[in-house]
Amino acid sequence: MSVFPFAQPPTVSFYLIVYVLTLVLHAIFMTYVLAGSLYLAWAAVFRGSEETPRARSAVAKILREWMPFALSAAITAGVAPLLFVQIIYRQEFYTSNLLLGWRWLMVVPVLVVGFYLLYVVKSRLISNWPLPVRIALVTVISACFLFVAFCWTTNHLLGIQSARWPQVYESGQVVASLGALTIRLAMWVAGAFPCMSIFVAWQLRYYSDRDGRPASQVGGLRALSMVASVGILLTLACAGGYLATLTADTRSALLGSQGGPWMMAVALGSVVQLNGWWLMRKNGQLSTSSLSLVTGGCLLMLTGAGFLRELLRFVQVDASGVARNAKSAASVGGFWLFVLFTVVNVGLMAICVRLVRPALRTDAETSDQQTESPTV
Amino acid sequence: MSSVFPVNDYGPLMPGLVMAGVAILHVFLAQFAVGGGFLLCYFQWLAMTGRNEYARRFVEGFFKILLMISFVMGALTGVGIWFTSIQISAATIGEMVFNFHWIWATEWTFFCLEIVAGYCFYRYHQRLSDRTSLTLLVLYTFAAWMSLFWINGILSWQLTPGDWVQSRELIDGFFNPSFWPSLFFRTVVCLTLASLVGCVVVNLIPDLDRDAQRSLINRAAHLMLPMLLMPALGAWFLWAMPADSRSWVLGGSPAMMMFFMISVGASVAIGGYALLGLWLQRLYINGATATLLLLLAFGATAGGEFVREGSRKPYSIRYVVYSSGIIPEEVGRLREIGSVTNDPYPVTNEPDCPNPTVLLGAKVFRRQCAVCHTMEGTNGVAHLTQTWDLSQMRLNIAKLQQTKPYMPPFSGTPQELDALVHYIRWVLDDRPSPFDYQRDDAVLAQIQIWLDEAGTEASSLALAGEEWSP
Numbered sequence: 132m133s134v135f136p137f138a139q140p141p142t143v144s145f146y147l148i149v150y151v152l153t154l155v156l157h158a159i160f161m162t163y164v165l166a167g168s169l170y171l172a173w174a175a176v177f178r179g180s181e182e183t184p185r186a187r188s189a190v191a192k193i194l195r196e197w198m199p200f201a202l203s204a205a206i207t208a209g210v211a212p213l214l215f216v217q218i219i220y221r222q223e224f225y226t227s228n229l230l231l232g233w234r235w236l237m238v239v240p241v242l243v244v245g246f247y248l249l250y251v252v253k254s255r256l257i258s259n260w261p262l263p264v265r266i267a268l269v270t271v272i273s274a275c276f277l278f279v280a281f282c283w284t285t286n287h288l289l290g291i292q293s294a295r296w297p298q299v300y301e302s303g304q305v306v307a308s309l310g311a312l313t314i315r316l317a318m319w320v321a322g323a324f325p326c327m328s329i330f331v332a333w334q335l336r337y338y339s340d341r342d343g344r345p346a347s348q349v350g351g352l353r354a355l356s357m358v359a360s361v362g363i364l365l366t367l368a369c370a371g372g373y374l375a376t377l378t379a380d381t382r383s384a385l386l387g388s389q390g391g392p393w394m395m396a397v398a399l400g401s402v403v404q405l406n407g408w409w410l411m412r413k414n415g416q417l418s419t420s421s422l423s424l425v426t427g428g429c430l431l432m433l434t435g436a437g438f439l440r441e442l443l444r445f446v447q448v449d450a451s452g453v454a455r456n457a458k459s460a461a462s463v464g465g466f467w468l469f470v471l472f473t474v475v476n477v478g479l480m481a482i483c484v485r486l487v488r489p490a491l492r493t494d495a496e497t498s499d500q501q502t503e504s505p506t507v
Numbered sequence: 508m509s510s511v512f513p514v515n516d517y518g519p520l521m522p523g524l525v526m527a528g529v530a531i532l533h534v535f536l537a538q539f540a541v542g543g544g545f546l547l548c549y550f551q552w553l554a555m556t557g558r559n560e561y562a563r564r565f566v567e568g569f570f571k572i573l574l575m576i577s578f579v580m581g582a583l584t585g586v587g588i589w590f591t592s593i594q595i596s597a598a599t600i601g602e603m604v605f606n607f608h609w610i611w612a613t614e615w616t617f618f619c620l621e622i623v624a625g626y627c628f629y630r631y632h633q634r635l636s637d638r639t640s641l642t643l644l645v646l647y648t649f650a651a652w653m654s655l656f657w658i659n660g661i662l663s664w665q666l667t668p669g670d671w672v673q674s675r676e677l678i679d680g681f682f683n684p685s686f687w688p689s690l691f692f693r694t695v696v697c698l699t700l701a702s703l704v705g706c707v708v709v710n711l712i713p714d715l716d717r718d719a720q721r722s723l724i725n726r727a728a729h730l731m732l733p734m735l736l737m738p739a740l741g742a743w744f745l746w747a748m749p750a751d752s753r754s755w756v757l758g759g760s761p762a763m764m765m766f767f768m769i770s771v772g773a774s775v776a777i778g779g780y781a782l783l784g785l786w787l788q789r790l791y792i793n794g795a796t797a798t799l800l801l802l803l804a805f806g807a808t809a810g811g812e813f814v815r816e817g818s819r820k821p822y823s824i825r826y827v828v829y830s831s832g833i834i835p836e837e838v839g840r841l842r843e844i845g846s847v848t849n850d851p852y853p854v855t856n857e858p859d860c861p862n863p864t865v866l867l868g869a870k871v872f873r874r875q876c877a878v879c880h881t882m883e884g885t886n887g888v889a890h891l892t893q894t895w896d897l898s899q900m901r902l903n904i905a906k907l908q909q910t911k912p913y914m915p916p917f918s919g920t921p922q923e924l925d926a927l928v929h930y931i932r933w934v935l936d937d938r939p940s941p942f943d944y945q946r947d948d949a950v951l952a953q954i955q956i957w958l959d960e961a962g963t964e965a966s967s968l969a970l971a972g973e974e975w976s977p
Binding site for chain 2: 200203204206208209213215217218221222228229230232235236239242243246250301459460463465466468469472473475476477479480482484486489490491
């Protein structure tokens with residue numbers, strides 16, 4: 132089988148699969164925060180009608196309420212891929228970290244600022260603040276997360292440009308091509324919106340079920356389907372543009388037997404999502420079957436994109452070095468310990484959720500009947 | 508051959524200090540998060556059993572603080588430690604991650620449980636039964652303490668790899684000689700920190716009268732009771748340390764001893780206040796005093812972490828990586844081929860180097876010294892060597908591990924050593940231009956003799972009575 136990463140030595144395939152799967156888990160929460168913060172900024176600036184301001188929509192309420200937790204989850208879930216990337220791409224990852232220098236060290240303080248500001252937006256403190264301040268607040272939050280996205284994208288691109296490392300060290304110019312960086316960043320940012328939309332759609336659906344309202348009366352469907360569909364189309368457009376910036380060899384790896392199936396997965400996932408959103412919009416309800424379909428499509432798209440991202444990196448780094456790293460890492464014990472405690476802890480997490488189920492039914496904080504939140 | 512990574516210049520700030528700053532903050536917050544779980548369980552139990560009528564309000568107030576500080580700052584500074592470690596010594600963090608990645612991944616599963624249990628409690632506890640709330644808190648506490656358990660194994664391995672050195676078995680590295688004393692000591696620290704934060708929080712709860720506050724504070728102080736074990740646990744830890752490391756702490760290194768004494772002194776002050784004031788006299792403690800005690804605890808944590816980090820010298824991981832980021836097995840080879848021969852990164856922080864030798868010296872400094880030293884700032888090599896003449900400087904650096912036993916051996920060619928000496932001299936002379944250098948083969952031959960006499964092994968091992976050859 133020549134599909135990436137299965138054609139690689141077993142140890143390389145194993146670590147790459149673990150890495151991509153944990154990265155997808157991280158991306159689910161990360162996209163919620165990134166797209167959510169941008170949505171709130173957009174809703175604050177383009178306020179909509181006086182009767183139904185966007186910032187007071189059900190979507191905005193849910194985002195405000197859940198983004199702090201989503202960021203917490205994103206950071207927590209991000210630990211695992213951060214661990215495995217060090218195993219697979221030790222030289223590349225560490226070098227690009229070091230070349231980014233102070234910018235990389237700024238990621239954590241910027242995230243801290245973004246995190247606390249999310250709690251400020253969630254609180255009722257800001258209801259008396261002037262509108263420009265509230266707009267500034269959500270803009271700063273978006274800027275924080277965009278900065279983090281910029282750093283990760285730059286880090287990734289630096290890692291695959293080993294020939295530039297001494298020059299980057301000397302000049303401090305970490306960006307080789309602003310165009311390639313921008314279009315890649317735009318691709319991931321646009322791709323965050325469909326994922327966020329699905330997450331929020333499930334939340335809206337859950338709250339409507341809990342409140343005993345029919346699926347046809349769930350607010351936010353129009354906005355979510357629009358955001359998701361535009362996000363998918365923009366993602367695909369940016370992906371096409373990004374492909375054009377790649378060298379012929381790299382492009383052929385992505386489009387050939389190694390990356391072709393993942394390309395198809397992304398395409399199929401996109402079509403399934405677009406179709407699902409169209410169906411829901413047409414029927415005017417967030418039906419379980421359509422939501423499940425869209426979710427499956429999104430996961431397919433995310434997983435495909437994850438493997439394509441790695442293939443793109445893999446063909447541009449020292450593959451023999453990666454193979455060496457993976458082979459020696461596989462000789463280190465502890466894997467079954469990890470499996471054991473993964474099972475135990477997933478079970479305990481399920482118990483936690485089960486324990487709070489009675490309280491979920493009266494989760495007034497996110498209910499549509501809650502006191503009006505401030506318009507940000 | 509190990510990798511060569513670019514080295515960043517943080518100006519007058521020693522890179523190790525950047526690391527220490529982030530690490531101390533994270534350790535303080537993370538240990539508070541662990542102890543906070545125990546404290547919350549205790550107070551939830553007090554509330555459930557009616558032993559303290561104000562305990563329920565405390566649980567709510569305390570958990571908000573725990574969430575806002577620990578979930579945000581604690582989690583992010585944890586990631587920050589990784590980022591900072593890479594900046595300071597990619598070789599060190601690389602070895603830690605490589606050898607214990609499944610332990611770290613296991614710890615991650617507990618971290619996930621900690622977040623889920625904590626968030627479930629935070630969001631829903633007001634609508635849950637007491638028993639369910641306690642179950643969630645117990646799960647949170649279990650997960651948080653298990654996080655400590657796993658990370659403690661990796662951190663203690665850095666100082667005392669134990670039988671792992673021969674067997675390379677995970678279990679030997681994890682349950683290393685300082686694992687248990689370190690784990691128990693840290694657990695006591697966690698409880699103490701949570702207790703002190705609890706005292707601050709009690710003072711922040713609105714509408715509590717003095718008696719109510721006193722009753723809560725006296726309860727919170729119960730978690731400081733295990734501090735009585737600290738002297739024994741500290742002695743156990745010291746006993747488990749390698750003899751050379753112990754000798755730095757107990758007087759061999761003035762800085763290390765000073766930080767050790769700060770840690771001990773601050774702990775004694777906190778323990779004494781807890782014993783006499785809070786347990787025996789059942790005193791009230793106001794917010795200012797509680798905060799002051801908490802700051803003392805921060806000082807104790809900082810001192811303790813400094814000692815833990817510093818006592819590993821000349822290694823960052825004993826037997827595995829020197830504090831310079833060079834691995835012991837490579838010293839001999841680097842003395843033949845040169846430490847910067849394969850370093851592709853140009854020197855950027857000394858734009859006015861007057862000749863190639865000084866430039867080479869600047870590069871050698873960056874490769875072998877810059878992790879722990881600056882040139883003229885914190886722990887500046889220029890200051891440390893300013894009274895040495897050229898000949899003495901050559902001798903002292905060639906026999907570096909004998910000059911200062913907590914220093915690693917010099918890992919380069921005689922030419923590199925002489926270039927380093929001239930670079931230091933050039934800086935001490937206020938960077939003159941021109942600055943002449945005449946190659947003297949007799950000098951280089953003498954340096955080679957000194958290097959050979961010193962050998963390639965750390966002399967700290969001889970001090971410890973250990974025989975180890977890479």
